Amino acid sequence: MPEALAGTSVDTSLRLRASWARCEHLEVPPDEVPPVFSGAVDVDPVFVESGRTVLADLRSTLAGEPVGVMLTDATGLVLQRFLDDAAMHRSLDRVHLAPGFSYAEAHAGTNGLALALADRAPSIVRGPEHYVESLREYTCAAAPVIDPRTGDIAGTVNLTTWSRSSSGLLLALATTAARSTSALMLARTGGTAALGPSRTTTGAAAAPRGQVYRVVPARAAGPADPCTSRLWRTAVEQVERALLAGRVVALAGEAGAGKTALVASARRRAELRGTLLAARTPGPEEVSSWMAAWTPVLHEDGACIVVSGTSALPAWAVDELAALLAAARRSDGSPQPFVLTEHDAPSLPEALAALVDVVVEVPPLRDRPDDVVPLAEHFARAYRHRDVAITPAAAQVLRAAAWPGGATQLRQVVQAASARTDVVDVRHLPADLASRTRRTLTRLEALERDEIVKALAVPGTTVAQAAERLGISRATVYRRISSYGIDVPRA
Known part of the structure; x- marks a missing residue:
């Protein structure tokens, strides 16, 4: 372990020592990085294009500086590299820090991008903190890019420069670029994050971290x-x-x-x-x-x-x-x-x-429709401390819903409904539970779908009556039911 670790923070030292121990266990060559070339890979184009856009802007900011700006995938494979300085260009080529080559910890030892992937956190590795000797003339700072649709790591943004001239802003720049890439991915996919990092339209949010x-x-009466x-x-x-x-x-x-x-x-x-x-x-x-x-x-x-x-x-x-x-x-x-x-x-x-x-x-709950209504009644009883009825029409909608957030989402939906009534009907449920469309609706389409579901949810309402109440033709309502995948509740 390098003596340089004595001057690092406790947290950084702990992470670096753990990385070095893994490298020794993996028998990573300590003298130089072997050329592990992967060639063509299957990478999310939204991530690549978003990263290219952000890194191109960062490159212009660092014009004339000996800093390599790189995008890698979630395995540590270098996808793109932006670099103006000729000496740095030649030097990074010699250590295979170039597109198509892997810088995963198992191949290149302790380095900035490998540590960012291993610890899922922004990381900087300076000079002698690198496990492989040929990398000790560099400082590498990297930050993971989080895919806003899944919450998984899509890859990293990595900045590499000479160890003798490294800037304290290097890690901040990498972190900002990674966040910008994630934000651009979200914008290019319609601005809707999936379960995990965000919230679904039915109110199912990711569980808090660190519980x-x-x-x-x-121990109450009845089945536990x-x-x-x-x-x-x-x-x-x-x-x-x-x-x-x-x-x-x-x-x-x-x-x-x-x-x-x-x-x-x-x-x-x-x-x-x-x-x-x-x-x-x-x-x-x-x-x-x-x-x-x-x-x-x-x-x-x-x-x-x-x-x-x-x-x-x-x-x-x-x-x-x-x-x-x-x-x-x-x-x-x-x-x-x-x-x-x-x-x-x-x-x-x-x-x-x-x-x-x-x-x-x-x-998953969607594969257990027989459990949905008993579970909903259990959640409502626990929330209200007394029995809450669920109408047959509401039960039909609950059983047919996809429940991407599982029982957690069901509990949130039932609690919100039972807070307003002792008899939960379709009109007390989120409108999109009755919709099975697989495409992402625009905000206007979602509003239209919600109004149609609310109109149809009124007990005893026919499609013709719902159309009249909405001020549109019956044919239009039928087209929207088909387009939005609305399950018309049956009383």
Whole structure:
């Protein structure tokens, strides 16, 4: 490890040391970067074009400066490079920091763009902090570009210059360019972010980052778990068997599918006692305090920890978390049980995936229509502390909805509806629940769709009556029903 790390901040030093340790484990050549050329790749054109536009502007800002401005994909492959300085151009070519070559940590060791990808955070690596000796004449600053449609990393913006002349503004420039690229991607895709970074039109928002909470089993009269579909019960039984056998479980499923609720149901069936604690990963800057908030529970007998979203953790935090979980023991010396959840199993970081014994797929709510209405009634009862009725027409709309936000979205919809009435009907539900169109509607189209749904939702209303109320022809209403994919509720 270079002596230069002694002068860095504690957080930066920790990240760099963890990266160096990974490089040693991966047996990265310490003397020079091998030419790992990938050639043609399949990359999102919206990301590439947005990045090219932003980087071209940044290049003009840095005209005459010996700074290479680069765009990479999410694997560390260099896609584009803007550079005016001839000496820097030749130098970067010699170390293969050029389009078509990979600068992933496994190939090029500790460097700015690799660290930004590994830790999902803006990163700067100066001179001797590089793992590979041939890179120590450079300073590299990079920031991840977040795809606003998915919340995943699309790639990075990387700035590289001589270590002897590096500017303190380098990292700020990279971070600003990465954010500008993400914003331009959002604008070019219609200004609508997908579930995760934003909010759906039905009000389903991404769950807050960095949550830590205890799950208390329901003890009220009636079934503790309202879900009875075959798909759900099969998943519950799989987790129950794994927990009874003391095996580590990974749950794979969409956001809002009810992964923590499934663990609670499995533990209840297995009659397991003790704390069930759910911990959702925070942003990179809050990881240390997040871990400190819940890891003491690892020493409680009978406790079970559910850790969600570990693919968003910095690489150093993944290693530390894996070590903590692997070492956790009950008072009798047996392993402390824990569960990891992700949207899909391959997204689990390697160090954590190595601890997993069983992977269970959690079915999305849209594949379990029989669970929707019982679950909606359960959410309404919990919110109002008394039974709330759901009309047959509203139940039809709820069962037919796509629920991209899963049970989380259903809970938000039901709470908003039951706050206004003791009998939830179609008119109390978001209009777009009754729409199945796959295309993105303009704001005007969405408003028109909402008004048609509201008119049709009035009990006993025919299409002709809705058309008259809206002041348009019946034929127009039928065309809009077809165009917007509206499910006309049946009383």
